[in-house]
Amino acid sequence: MESSRLPLPPGVDDRWRVSDRLGHQLIRVMRAVERAKAGKAVGPDGVERAAYVLLARLVLEGPRRSNALAESVHSDPSTVSRQVAGLVRAGLVERRPDPEDGRATLLAPTDEGLRVFEANRDRRNREISAMTAHWDEADRVRLAELLEQLAVDLEHRHHPAPLAPPEAS
Template sequence: MNETPNDRLAQVRTLSEQLPQFIRLIQTVKTQMARTDARDRAALVLLYPLVRLGPLRQGALAELVHADPSTVSRHVAALVEEGLVRRVADETDGRASRLVVTDAGHSVLESLRREREAHLARVTAGWDDADLATLTTLFGRLLDDIAATLPGTPEAPATPGAALVPPAREIR
């Protein structure tokens, strides 16, 4: 089936209207979860890249998550205080340190993963397997292509759209 430029523009326009709605819904879900959890969920998000990419310097982590270094510093301090992250000497520069997720941090991430999966299982309970598989593949492709347009995003594929079936995503 051939798509006309107007059809494609209409689809892109619809998507551009759906994305802000999606972001608002995600923010609402995050806000509701934060009300039931004493932990600072914004800080916990920093655990994902540390697990996926390994020990990182704090500045590199701030760059990676596109956040202000002072905000990341505050969140890292909370993670260290809670025993979810520890600082280790950087083997390439003794004056610097890298952040490493502790066993307790891995446990918290596992709990968050189970919580997120349970929520999505409830949301998609009425979907057939083919629809869920299609969404998963296309949503992964969209995330990869968006990431590919952002500077300094290491999880971006070399070619936009290259990862049609993405690996398990931990930072999204």
């Protein structure tokens, strides 16, 4: 199955064709996710959906300073500060004294934050389970493994992709 209606440059190899197909499918997935989230910028708790990423990071990786949290999600510290303020107002995150430096504070999920995180996780997992109910379990496992590998590679990529397609052998 060809990935797009646009012809590929002459002389490209199979690896380039597969990369083109992967790129096309990733775009389709990202657009579908964007459509699903359209109009849902704020969650049922009145907190920006983007802020839930911060809550999840604190739940899964433990308390941390605001700058460390911003760095871990590859975001601007001022944006994270604004989103954290919303999480604090909603009672999902609290500021605690940093035991290593009394002048600093750590951000940590509250009990309500843990409850909200688990409720969102459960809702997401139910949706994915329903969407892939007709899949073979081995395919679900393999997709999870491949997506994890892709996420790691994307998170650690620091240089732009080559512009010219590789020549066919």
